[in-house]
Amino acid sequence: MDRRFGAAAACAALILVGCSAGRPIALPDPPEPQSVSSSPSVPGVGDPGVHDPYFAHYGNGGYDVTAYALKIKYDPASGNLTGDVTITATAKQELRQFNLDLHGFTIDKIEIDKAAATFSRAADELTVKPATAIASGATFATRVTYAGIPQPITGSGLGSTGFLKSDETVFVAGQPEAASTWFPVNDHPSDKALYTIAITAPTASEVISNGVLEGQDKQPGWTTWRWREDQPMASYLATLAIGKFRVVESTHKGKPVRIAIAARIPVGQVDEAVAKTPEICDYLGGFFGDYPFDAYGAIVIDDPRVGFALETQSRPIYAASMIGGGDRGGIVAHELTHQWFGDSVSIADWRQIWLNEGFATYGQWMWVEHVGGDTVDESFEDNFSNASSAIWQVAPGDPGRTRVFDRSVYYRGAMTLHALRLTVGDDKFFQILKTWAAEKRNGNATTAEFVAHAEKISGAELSALFDAWLFGKGRPAHP
Numbered sequence: 001m002d003r004r005f006g007a008a009a010a011c012a013a014l015i016l017v018g019c020s021a022g023r024p025i026a027l028p029d030p031p032e033p034q035s036v037s038s039s040p041s042v043p044g045v046g047d048p049g050v051h052d053p054y055f056a057h058y059g060n061g062g063y064d065v066t067a068y069a070l071k072i073k074y075d076p077a078s079g080n081l082t083g084d085v086t087i088t089a090t091a092k093q094e095l096r097q098f099n100l101d102l103h104g105f106t107i108d109k110i111e112i113d114k115a116a117a118t119f120s121r122a123a124d125e126l127t128v129k130p131a132t133a134i135a136s137g138a139t140f141a142t143r144v145t146y147a148g149i150p151q152p153i154t155g156s157g158l159g160s161t162g163f164l165k166s167d168e169t170v171f172v173a174g175q176p177e178a179a180s181t182w183f184p185v186n187d188h189p190s191d192k193a194l195y196t197i198a199i200t201a202p203t204a205s206e207v208i209s210n211g212v213l214e215g216q217d218k219q220p221g222w223t224t225w226r227w228r229e230d231q232p233m234a235s236y237l238a239t240l241a242i243g244k245f246r247v248v249e250s251t252h253k254g255k256p257v258r259i260a261i262a263a264r265i266p267v268g269q270v271d272e273a274v275a276k277t278p279e280i281c282d283y284l285g286g287f288f289g290d291y292p293f294d295a296y297g298a299i300v301i302d303d304p305r306v307g308f309a310l311e312t313q314s315r316p317i318y319a320a321s322m323i324g325g326g327d328r329g330g331i332v333a334h335e336l337t338h339q340w341f342g343d344s345v346s347i348a349d350w351r352q353i354w355l356n357e358g359f360a361t362y363g364q365w366m367w368v369e370h371v372g373g374d375t376v377d378e379s380f381e382d383n384f385s386n387a388s389s390a391i392w393q394v395a396p397g398d399p400g401r402t403r404v405f406d407r408s409v410y411y412r413g414a415m416t417l418h419a420l421r422l423t424v425g426d427d428k429f430f431q432i433l434k435t436w437a438a439e440k441r442n443g444n445a446t447t448a449e450f451v452a453h454a455e456k457i458s459g460a461e462l463s464a465l466f467d468a469w470l471f472g473k474g475r476p477a478h479p
Contacts, residue, residue, distance in 0.1 A: 001175060001310045001338075001357070001405070044133065046098030048125050050188050054350045054401035055176060057125075059188025060099040063089040066139075067193055070183055073200040073222075074170065074242055081105075081163075082147040085183050088139065095134040100126040101180040101187040103162065105148035112142050124180060144184045153177050166303040169243030169262055173301075173310045173317045176350055176404070179235035189346045190444055192232035199240055200224040206245040208260045210238060210313050212295050229313060231293055232442045234346045239312040241299045252278035256295050258315070262302040265320050273327035274298035274318065280336050283370060284363055288337075289434045292344035292441060298332075311338030311360070328373065330364040337363025345440040352446050353404050354396040354470065358413020359433075365414060380418045383411050387475055397447050397470030416469040419479040423465055424458040432457045 046062025071084040083105070103124045110117045112130040120127045126144075134140050152160035153174070161174025162181030172178055179185040197209045203223045211229030218224075229238075244263040248271075251257060259274050277298055281291045297315035300323070309318040309331050316335035323331050341359035365379045374382070383389065394400075394408035396416065403409075421429040432454050436445075439453070451466050468476035 001308060001335075044094050044096035046093070046095055048099040048127070050190060050349075052188060052190075052349045052351075054404060058101075058176065058350075059191060060101065060186050062093050062095050062098050063091050063186070065089045065186050065191050065193040068183070068185070068195050068197075068238075070195065070197045071200075072182065072198065072240070076170070076202065076205065076242065079149045079165070080147065081150050081182065082145075083183055084145050085143070087142045087144070087184070087186075089142065089186075091134045091136050091138050091140065094136050095130070097127060097129050100128060100142075100144070100184040101177075102126045102144075102146070102184040103153055103177075103180045104151045105146045108145040108147065110142065110144050113140055114143075117142075126184060146184070150181055152181055164303070164306070166243075166262075166301065168264060169241060169245070169301060169303075171241040171243075171299065171301055171317065172239045173306075173308070173312065175236045175310065177236065179238050182240070183238075185235045187235050189234035189236065189350075190348055192234050192346060192442070192444070194231075195227075195229040195233055195238060197227040197229070197238070197240070198224055199227070199242065201242045205242050206247055206260060208239075208241045208245065208247075208258065208297075208299055208315065210315055211293070212256060213258065229293075231313075231344070233313045233343070237311065237313040237343055239299070239310075239315065239317060241301070241317075245299075248275070252281075252296055253291075255291075255293075256297075258295065258297040259300075260298070261300040262320065265300060265302045269326045270300055270320050270324055273323040273332055274300060276327075276332060277336065280333050280367060281339070283367065284333070284337055284340070287366070287430050287433060288340045288363075289437045292340060292437075309335050311335045311342050311356075313343045314339070328368075330368040330373075333367030334360045334364040340437045344442060345437060346444050348444040348446045350401075350404055351398055353399070354409050354413035354416070355445055355447065355450060357405070357410045358396060358416060361410045361414035362417045376418060380415055383415055384475070384478065389475075392475045393473060395471045395473065397466070412469065416466070419465060419469050419476070420454060420462070422479040423462070424454075424460055428458045 046060055048060060049057040050059035050061055052058050065087055067088045069086040073082045101124055110119050110128055115131045118129045150163035152162045152164055154160050162178040163172050172182055180187045199207045200222050201207050203221055207225040209227040211227050214226040214228050216223050216225055245260040246263050248259045277296050285291050293314040295314045299315055299317045300320050302320045306319045309322055337360040342356035347355055365376045369375045391408035391412045394403050394406045396409045396413040399406050399409055436453050455462050
């Protein structure tokens, strides 16, 4: 995700997070659902949370999802969404009860392997009890049918994330939570899965989602768009956009390119910015390895409340306000770097967030240098020269739950990578990044694993460097 920091970004109405000039972004403590307990696991009961060090109630324990099959129908006139979702998973323990995450909606029924299951709800926790216990190691399919008017997730000071409605479009975007606002899910990046997404909307609407468009089925007044994402995807990266868009289709290296821009955005610099998507991916691929997904694209929204871009898999979402000036700051490159670091290589928990944002900021700096802007060295020195910057007071390797998207995570995270580059040299540095992307492709990662990988490839002892740059308070020594 990319956010604007500084005076140009000062805006109390940002949908995802408010920001103020000169201050790091801080998220408030989200309230813990009453149903969540930090007590030890109970035999036969999947935990209502994966014990993420920052967001203990996010996700659910006891099973691993392998695939989601989403069938969604959305009526813009009424705002009503009906869903029929099948979740294929493998039990990691015996399960007499397990949880899913779902924000709002009315449940019609739940079936497990075609047998009726009972369920109960407490806030956004949906507790499911199968008719018979699921054996450890067994594969099982949970089908949930539901309906209602989607509501975003809101919190004091946090704004809204998830299913968002604008004048002519609806779209899904946000982190760390978003998916549960439109389908039942194990909503944590550690449980990546494959997706098929069938979205039915009025025929006059364009519909965009992740991955490859497999086809369209038309009924009187309605069209179903069938999308498939064949590479594992973290749930917050799943998206949809429905409404009035102008869509440009092409192919690049045998893969489809689909760029959708809200129709009321004037044709011009926004189009030019996202049209560079294949070019930017080719440039980044020279350093990070082959582009990891089966499709390219972009979704550009026009909503004055929204001031962010998000790395939704294979098809990032951009606020028009962030790239309307021709994207001189490299926002598109930031989100496309995430396709390697954040999407393909995903964080194991939210404490590892610098592995997403620090890497994406570094890719952004690389692209800006490539097109004639500040060099990466200059970007590093500009940030390093400010000894009183607040980034030196927030450790990007463990920023804390209320500062998970702090400026330090982005800029000091990127500076950590440049400090590594200055220490080991260009050849070893880019070998570290390329082999990291390859070895962790489609998986999850931690900072400790990256440090070990960097030491293995470079042959150097690097713990002191990473400790200073990722975990220390105060400005480290210049590398």
